[in-house]
Amino acid sequence: MPDxxxxxxxSPFSGSExxxxxxxxxxxxxxxxxxxxxxxISFRVDRGEIFVLMxxxxxxxxxLLKHVVGLELPSAGxxxxxxxxxSEETTRxxxxxxxxxxxxxLFNSLxxxxxxxxxxxxxxxxxxxxxxxxxxxxxxxxxxxNAAAKYPSELSGGMKKRVAIARALVMEPQLMLYDxxxxxxxxxxxxxxxxxxxxxxxxxxVTSIVVSHDRxxxxxxxxxxxxxxxxxxxxxSPPAGLRxxxxxxxxxxxxPQIDLKNPRFRKLEx
Amino acid sequence: xxxxxxxxxxxxxxxxxxxxxxxxxxxxWRQRQRFIEQCYLVGYTTLPIVTILCSFIGGVLAxxxxxxxxxxxxxxFIGTLVGLSMARExxxxxxxxxxxxxxxxxxxxxxxxxxxxQEVDALETMNIPAARILVLPRLAAxxxxxxxxxxxxxxxxxxxxxxxxxxxxGIESEAYFSALRRFMEFKDVMNGLFKGEVFGIVVVxxxxxxxxxxxxxPREIGASVTRAVVVSLILILVLDFFVTRALT
Ligand SMILES: Nc1ncnc2c1ncn2[C@@H]1O[C@H](COP(=O)(O)OP(=O)(O)OP(=O)(O)O)[C@@H](O)[C@H]1O
Ligand SMILES: [Mg+2]
Numbered sequence: 001m002p003d004x005x006x007x008x009x010x011s012p013f014s015g016s017e018x019x020x021x022x023x024x025x026x027x028x029x030x031x032x033x034x035x036x037x038x039x040x041i042s043f044r045v046d047r048g049e050i051f052v053l054m055x056x057x058x059x060x061x062x063x064l065l066k067h068v069v070g071l072e073l074p075s076a077g078x079x080x081x082x083x084x085x086x087s088e089e090t091t092r093x094x095x096x097x098x099x100x101x102x103x104x105x106l107f108n109s110l111x112x113x114x115x116x117x118x119x120x121x122x123x124x125x126x127x128x129x130x131x132x133x134x135x136x137x138x139x140x141x142x143x144x145x146n147a148a149a150k151y152p153s154e155l156s157g158g159m160k161k162r163v164a165i166a167r168a169l170v171m172e173p174q175l176m177l178y179d180x181x182x183x184x185x186x187x188x189x190x191x192x193x194x195x196x197x198x199x200x201x202x203x204x205x206v207t208s209i210v211v212s213h214d215r216x217x218x219x220x221x222x223x224x225x226x227x228x229x230x231x232x233x234x235x236x237s238p239p240a241g242l243r244x245x246x247x248x249x250x251x252x253x254x255x256p257q258i259d260l261k262n263p264r265f266r267k268l269e270x
Numbered sequence: 271x272x273x274x275x276x277x278x279x280x281x282x283x284x285x286x287x288x289x290x291x292x293x294x295x296x297x298x299w300r301q302r303q304r305f306i307e308q309c310y311l312v313g314y315t316t317l318p319i320v321t322i323l324c325s326f327i328g329g330v331l332a333x334x335x336x337x338x339x340x341x342x343x344x345x346x347f348i349g350t351l352v353g354l355s356m357a358r359e360x361x362x363x364x365x366x367x368x369x370x371x372x373x374x375x376x377x378x379x380x381x382x383x384x385x386x387x388q389e390v391d392a393l394e395t396m397n398i399p400a401a402r403i404l405v406l407p408r409l410a411a412x413x414x415x416x417x418x419x420x421x422x423x424x425x426x427x428x429x430x431x432x433x434x435x436x437x438x439x440g441i442e443s444e445a446y447f448s449a450l451r452r453f454m455e456f457k458d459v460m461n462g463l464f465k466g467e468v469f470g471i472v473v474v475x476x477x478x479x480x481x482x483x484x485x486x487x488p489r490e491i492g493a494s495v496t497r498a499v500v501v502s503l504i505l506i507l508v509l510d511f512f513v514t515r516a517l518t
Contacts, residue, residue, distance in 0.1 A: 069394075092397040098395065105387065105389055108383075108389065118396070171396065
């Protein structure tokens with residue numbers, strides 16, 4: 001999607017308007033000790049784009065997302081949200097961004113309702129009635145009305161994931177980061193999540209970066225797909241480009257053959 | 271060497287946390303619900319053990335005073351000794367030690383697990399500083415509750431001493447309390463309360479800081495709690511020396 005510079009995010013809840021943001025990775029590298037996780041990654045996610053990031057487990061996708069919200073600091077290179085450096089604390093005051101953590105990261109001492117209400121309450125975005133309306137709306141979208149009074153420890157894995165997504169929706173972000181949003185959900189709920197992401201883009205021009213192994217999601221809603229392998233971005237194209245990726249590693253990653261006669265783990269042994 | 275650096279780093283980050291938490295003081299009124307909840311946890315739930323411990327401390331003080339003062343016929347001054355020791359020293363120190371064990375450990379465990387399970391990260395991405403909603407209410411609660419706990423500790427200790435004097439040493443309560451009143455000044459009690467306030471705030475701050483700086487998993491949560499309590503206890507006794515020195 002071209003960067004027109006005029007698109008803006010209109011919140012599904014309040015109608016307030018925020019300018020949509022872009023994310024730029026500039027030669028981003030990250031090492032933990034002498035273990036290099038990300039190696040010199042450069043790409044740009046445009047305003048209002050849905051960017052799907054795929055890659056094998058342990059390839060550094062979660063670490064990459066954490067750089068965007070400033071939870072990890074680059075070893076080298078930089079990440080920009082619009083013109084603001086993502087590693088600076090003030091960026092989070094200027095740009096509203098939400099990260100759906102892979103593990104949910106729900107507040108365990110708060111009920112589901114209070115988990116969702118925390119952000120608008122702390123930032124005094126509405127009065128208690130207004131907050132209630134927003135929260136119930138988000139819970140409804142994710143079929144969680146009945147869980148409002150429950151504590152996170154009383155939820156199933158998929159429900160936690162949905163609460164995490166609902167909590168991010170309530171924040172009405174300009175930039176949404178999802179870390180495997182559909183990994184624990186049933187097919188219908190997965191489709192719902194894809195629809196939500198696409199709707200946020202169509203109607204409100206929210207920029208989204210989605211880490212996911214869900215090929216259906218990638219093919220149906222992504223504007224572009226990136227594949228991270230061994231700490232490098234080995235593929236970057238619109239979803240159609242995945243049909244014939246060229247690189248055999250990527251082909252095997254996207255369409256692994258289950259070979260019972262000659263299983264992979266046996267190959268490792270020999 | 272590395273250990274010395276760690277100590278200074280710890281002091282530095284703790285002071286930073288204090289400054290950061292205080293910079294959000296204006297939000298305290300909005301957070302009054304959290305503040306009240308913390309007051310309940312810090313104050314009310316610590317009260318029973320403060321009462322039990324301080325009454326026995328007062329009793330033991332009276333027994334020891336009776337034993338040692340008998341030799342020079344000064345038994346009638348037991349009240350003075352118990353009163354002053356309790357108000358100036360043992361009241362605040364004992365209450366602080368209980369607060370470290372009961373409140374400090376709970377704070378360190380809670381914040382450490384919030385850190386390890388990424389709840390603190392989530393707060394940061396929401397632009398809600400942990401210093402504001404996790405640290406400030408706890409600091410405010412201890413600042414309010416500590417003097418109250420110390421006063422109750424003092425009173426209970428005095429009565430413990432009086433009962434012991436009456437039943438085991440043979441000093442009547444009137445004599446005990448008149449001796450207690452004669453040499454005790456308001457300033458002695460204030461002195462103790464001030465100490466208690468310092469200890470309480472230091473304990474909560476240190477435990478918050480250690481909890482929030484936990485990295486790793488469940489094992490590290492346990493290690494953080496141990497460290498928070500040990501550091502708190504050391505600081506109480508070391509600070510006790512310096513504050514006492516400064517106040518006398
Ligand atoms: N705090 C950390 N300290 C040391 N190593 C880390 C840290 N966080 C992540 N790593 C390492 O970085 C690599 C990438 O981790 P990351 O969580 O980004 O993987 P991922 O691509 O999200 O995988 P998955 O699909 O399984 O979630 C892993 O090898 C992991 O061990
Ligand atoms: Mg991950």
